[in-house]
Amino acid sequence: MTTVVVVNGPINSGKSTLGLALSRRLPDACFIDGDDHDTPDDAPLLVRVEAALRRIEARIVGAESRFLVVAYPLRQEDFERIGRACDRREAGLRVITLAPPLAVALADRGVRRLEPGERKRIVEMYREGYHARPFSDLILDTARLDPDQAADEAAAAVLKSAARLDPQG
DSSP states (O other), X not given: OOEEEEEEOSTTSSHHHHHHHHHHHSTTEEEEETTOOSSOTXXXXXXXXXXXXXXXXXXXXXXXXXXXXXXXXXXXXHHHHHHHHHHHHTOEEEEEEEOOOHHHHTSOOTTOOOOHHHHHHHHHHHHTTTTSOTTOSEXXXXXXXXXXXXXXXXXXXXHHHHHHHOTTO
8 A cells, every 4th residue: 555645834844855854764665846847937836736736646646656755835725636646546645744933944944045935935834824734644843853853753653654554564
């Protein structure tokens, strides 16, 4: 049985960093960054969102690994859409939400330097609740954990949950 793990959160919360580290800790796992799609960066947001979701759905349908780790910020409708794709595939779905304090998300972290438009969007995403989604299975404050600690905590939760879903696997 495949388990899809979506690493959710606002811009600059560490989704890609944690997703990649998590995929290295889970057995037979693949990682995809939801922002890697064929749409130009200057395309309208909804066009980019649709392209990303179509790509994620296609990867769910074609997944051959035990775990598919996806880094992507989820709205309620995105969660429902990905949930339907998982249901069609008979895959499990788990959501890990990253929730550093707003001031941390607004800071330049690692090698990333935020543009003014990204800072504005981060504030909007916190206002819209990306850091506190009710459909989250685990919420991590990535300001209090380094990437390895966060990945270890996430992997433990995912493996425990997957064992309950598929005791044979």
